Amino acid sequence: MAEITVRRYTAADAKKWNDFIAKKSRNGNFLFDRNYMDYHADRFPDCSFLFYKKNDICAVIPGTLDADGVFSSHAGLTFGGFVVGASVKTMDVKCLFDLLDAELQKLGAKKVIYKALPWIYAERPSQEDLYWLFRKNARIRARLISSTIEPKVTQPSSKKKYYLNKGNRLGLLFAESKDFSGFWDLLDSCLQEGHGAHPVHSKAELELLSSRFPKNIKLYTVTLNGELLSGSVVYISSQVAHAQYLASSAKGRSLNAMDFLMMNETNAFPEVRWLDWGTSNEEQGRVLNEGLVHQKEICAARGVAYDIYEYDL
The missing domain is CATH 3.40.630.30 (Gcn5-related N-acetyltransferase (GNAT))
Known part of the structure; x- marks a missing residue:
């Protein structure tokens, strides 16, 4: 050696x-x-x-x-x-x-x-x-559960396919977008409403990083007649397309725009093996957001652990 x-x-x-x-x-x-x-x-x-x-x-x-x-x-x-x-x-x-x-x-x-x-x-x-x-x-300090799908070999549920067809009938449009500022405003309002929090990245930081890594950091949105209903910032690496942020407006939720977005994302990244919709935890994994993880799981996603260890020197 x-x-x-x-x-x-x-x-x-x-x-x-x-x-x-x-x-x-x-x-x-x-x-x-x-x-x-x-x-x-x-x-x-x-x-x-x-x-x-x-x-x-x-x-x-x-x-x-x-x-x-x-x-x-x-x-x-x-x-x-x-x-x-x-x-x-x-x-x-x-x-x-x-x-x-x-x-x-x-x-x-x-x-x-x-x-x-x-x-x-x-x-x-x-x-x-x-x-x-x-x-x-070493001790396990935290264990988060992330929801991941292998799109090439896994089929979402019939319920999710229904939402895809419904969105198409309503005229929802799934597309890549460059409007990180508009998405950040939507994301911030959702986090403020639900958790009294702000995104980890500021608007300026998100725009800076997306400009530095345009092939790796992309924004996908669902709109109706130009109105932003839902969106997802996706971090793309060699093996994984990871949804760093997901957000949907009240109108978007009423139209199942997030389900429409997630179903379209299953076909959006043919170059990677895994599509990871992120963790559904709080308090370092000791609390599970059951509604959020259920939404991902009916897209056929299943669990991957994100572990954090600690040891004393």
Whole structure:
């Protein structure tokens, strides 16, 4: 086994980091591109690391370290963990953890929060980290359930097909849109009404990220005579089209516009294997929104766990 070394990421490493994520990793994602990660670096100060075999990057881990000594991979992302290359094997991942822990102890860190990559996002099997988390006696901090469908082999229920036909009869139009500002206003009003909250991304941030990643971040809407009824911001990676945001107006709900949108989305991404409509949880998974998960499940979606682990240093 070739010796692995580690060093902390600096801004000068951005190009080689991005090249590794996009071209050389087996479980990379555009969320780990520095042009995505760094948009909120003012709120989540970076503490990422690069790992080398000889002179080549074999793995990276995106991370943040807060004032309380908690290292997260990554506090500003849905998931994180080790991003590894093809040469990395099971015992190598043990070495990655050992090196990471040693570096974090030098920085005064006391705890690690590890947001494991859900398996559907990896291009090749990449769950060696889960084995070593078990060996480290890591605790499950949160487990969310996301609703995922494999459109090429799974058929939605007859009820959902009814909503698709109904929407067509009513003249509903499903299409890609560039009006992120208009959708954000709808999303914000829905979150304010239902939860007294705002979207995780501000309007300016959503527009910025969609402009940086036009092939990966897309908006799909359902309209009637030009009126926005429902919409979905979709994050598209090599394996998964993930609905980052879903929202529907009161009129849209009365016309089943969200059902119409979800049914059309099942045919909108032929280039990926999985369509993931996101989690339906609150309180780190201890509360399930049964109505929301039911709406996804009658589209034939089934559960994928989004796990977050923690261990003490």
